[in-house]
Structure formats: C-alpha cells, structure tokens
Amino acid sequence: MFYRDGILFRSDLLTGSRIRHGFxxxxxxxxxxxxxxxxxxxxxxxxSQEIVYQxxxxxxxxxxxxIYGAESVVITSQIHSAKVRFLSAANCGEGTVLPVGExxxxxxxxxxxxMPIVRTADCTPILLAGSTGDGxxxxxxxxxxxxxxxxxxxxxAVGYMTELGAELSTIRVAVGAxxxxxxxxxxxDMVEQVAATAGADFAGxxxxxxxxxxAGEEKFTADLTGMNCFHLQYCGISPEQxxxxxxxxxxxxxxxxxxxxxGGKRGTMGAGIVIMPEM
Ligand SMILES: [Zn+2]
Numbered sequence: 001m002f003y004r005d006g007i008l009f010r011s012d013l014l015t016g017s018r019i020r021h022g023f024x025x026x027x028x029x030x031x032x033x034x035x036x037x038x039x040x041x042x043x044x045x046x047x048s049q050e051i052v053y054q055x056x057x058x059x060x061x062x063x064x065x066x067i068y069g070a071e072s073v074v075i076t077s078q079i080h081s082a083k084v085r086f087l088s089a090a091n092c093g094e095g096t097v098l099p100v101g102e103x104x105x106x107x108x109x110x111x112x113x114x115m116p117i118v119r120t121a122d123c124t125p126i127l128l129a130g131s132t133g134d135g136x137x138x139x140x141x142x143x144x145x146x147x148x149x150x151x152x153x154x155x156x157a158v159g160y161m162t163e164l165g166a167e168l169s170t171i172r173v174a175v176g177a178x179x180x181x182x183x184x185x186x187x188x189d190m191v192e193q194v195a196a197t198a199g200a201d202f203a204g205x206x207x208x209x210x211x212x213x214x215a216g217e218e219k220f221t222a223d224l225t226g227m228n229c230f231h232l233q234y235c236g237i238s239p240e241q242x243x244x245x246x247x248x249x250x251x252x253x254x255x256x257x258x259x260x261x262x263g264g265k266r267g268t269m270g271a272g273i274v275i276m277p278e279m
Contacts, residue, residue, distance in 0.1 A: 001013075001243065002023075002174070002176075002244075002245045005022070006062065007027045007039065008022035008023060008024060008062060009023040009177065009245065010022055010174075011127075011172075011174035012243070013173075013174055013241075013242075014127060014129050016129060018112075018278070019129045019274075019276070020064045020065060020067075020273070020274050020276055021129070021139075021271075021272065021273040021274070022059070022062065022271070023127075023176040023177065023245070023270075023271045024041065024059050025039065025269065026038060026039055026254070026255060026256060026257060026269070027255075028058060028059075029054075029058060029059075030058070031055060031267060033047065035265045035266050036266070037267070039058070039059065039269070040055055040257070040268055041075070041117065041268050041269065041270040042268030045266070045267055045268065047267070056070045056073050056075070056270070057070035057096075059117070060072060060073050060117075060272060063272050063273075063274070064115065064274050064276070065276075068274055070093075071092060071093045071096065071097050072092050072093070072113055073092070073093070073095065073096045073116075073272070074092065074093075074095060074107060074114060074115065074116045075095030075096060075100065075117050075270075076094060076100045076101050076102065076103055078103070078104070078118065078119065079104070080105065080145050081104065081105050081148065081151075081153070082148055082152060083103075083105055083156075084104060084105070084107065084140070084156050084157050084160050085102060085106070085108075086108055086109065086160065086164075087107050087108070087111065087114050087116060088109070088111050088114070089111050089113065089114060105143045105148050106118070106140065106141065106154075106156065106157045106160075107140060107142075107157075108138065108140040108157055108164060109138075109140075109275075110136060110138045110164045110165070110275070112137075112274075112275040112277050113275070114275070115273065115274040116139075116140075116141040116272065116273065117141065117272040118141045118142060118271050118272075119143065119268045119269065119270050120143055120176070120178065120249075120271065121258055121259045121266050121267070121268050121269060122145075122178060122250060122259045122260055123143055123144060123145040123148075123178060124142075124144040124145070124149060124176070124178040124224045125141075125143060125144075125177075125269070125270075126140075126141070126142040126154050126157075126173060126176070126228065126271070127139075127142075127173070127174045127176070127272075127273045128140035128154075128161060128172070128173050129171070129172055130161055130166035130168075130171035131167065131170045132164075132167065133167060136165065138161045138165065138166035139275055140157040140158075140160070140273075141157075141271060141272065141273050142157050144224065144227075144228055145224075146190060146224065146227075147193075147197070149224045149227035149228050149231075150194045150197040150198045150227055151197050152198070152231035152234075152235075154228045154231055155231040158173075158232065159235065168235075168237070171241060172241050172243070173237060173241060173243070174242075174243045174245075175228060175229075175243065175244045175245060176245050176271050177245040177247045177248070177252075178224055178225075178245075178249055179224065179248060179249050179250045179258070179260060180224075180248035180250075181208075181222075181223050181225075182221075182248055182250075182251060183248055183260065184223075184260075186219075186220050186222045187218070187219065188217065188218045188220070190207075190222070191203050191220050194207060198227075202227070202230065205230070206222060206230070207220045207221070207222050207223070208220060229244075249261070256269060
C-alpha cells in the first residue's frame, strides 16, 4: 500500500532493511514559479540549474534518511524507449554534479549508494527491489509513458535485475501515481502504435473506445497501469508482488505535477531508490 511520508509517497511493499525509496510530490522543494512550485526535478522548465540541484539534494536526502545527497543521484534524458542501463558507483552524480550520461528510461544497480531517479509528470514511475540468493539487494527505477508501457520496459528492468542475480520471487514493484483511465484520453493513432508494438489484442485490452471528439474523431482511454502489470506478470511477477498508487496525477494537480492538467507548463516529479550501506 502507498502511504504519505512527509513530502514523499512510499510503498510498504518496498520498505526493507537496506532499501530506501520515495516518490516526490509538488511539496518540499525550493522552486518558486507557480508551475514548478515547489519540488521540481526537471531541467529546462524554468528553474535554474542551481534550484533543480537543490531540489534533487532535498529529495535524495529525504528518501535516504539524510545519508545520500545529489552527488549520489543519477538522472538522465528520458526518450520514451524500453532502454535500461546498468549503473555502478562511477555513474553517481550524472545529471546533478556531472554531465548527463547515456539517455534511457530505466536503471538497475546492485551498488550501494547509487540512487537512480526517474522523472515523470503523468507518465508512470516504477521502482523495483529484489535480492539475490545470498541476500544482496538489487534495485531498479523505470519511466514508462505509453510507449515504454506498451514495450514492456518494466519487464526489461526485471530481466536486467535477474541478470544481476536477483531472484524473481523476491522482486517487489511499486507503481507510483500517474495519469489514470479517468483522464488519459488518446487518439486512434496512438492505439495503432500500441498495437504495432505489443499486438492488437494488447491494444484492445488496454485502450478502450470512449466515443468521438468534437471533430468526429474516435477517442480512447489508455490504461498504463494495466499495460505495465501485464508485462510484469508475463515475466513472472505475481500481482501480490506489485503495489499500485491509487491516485491519478491529472485529478490532483495541486499535489502532483501533471503535463495534461497544465497543457505542458509544469514541473517534474522524481521517483528514486537506493541501497543503503551494510551495517
Ligand atoms: Zn484522473
């Protein structure tokens, strides 16, 4: 279950001895523009580099009990792909104190102190944690808009985690707040692209007709939660291993940054996860 913890949301499914994680809201940062206020983790949206750095530092420290700051974070340009990168300690600070690294939409790592953060404002933020047979933690973070959700980027991350030794039965997944079926209206062109990516049955299952718009064009609603859960379950993650936020970002624009609710003039939230040092 998701629960509020100060300026963050967390999932009790991911709360474990050496894992710290959090989903940011609009609260607790230092951005002052009306559209980025106050916790914005996105560059190029109006805030200076320094403001975004300070927000990343606050967010990182809040989710890691003050242990890790912005220099531990890895942020990169997201490209609506199904590309996932392995991270090592050498990647720490990319996008905060170092130039961004390779573009991608997901990260996995088994290195303590490396904090991947994915950024969303209606797209689906997904955090993952599991462990190896000898109890070593393995984590992941994924950004999934409709392209990544249809392409199964969450399942790609699970595959990479198992390559690092994580046992499938130990993997837990938290799907953060994103735009839900109530608000996520799309056109026939998108449905066709979903079908081209994941098949007509998949598109039919997760894109539901909802009449026509003023121009007489067919409208649909898209179910990002369903798309991601389908791929996760197909690769062996059971429903009990998945926790899903019940809130829609577009329905709550005061609490969440929402691209659709603002016509694109908005800040960006973060979802971060880190392995704490061995005690
Ligand atoms: Zn909604």
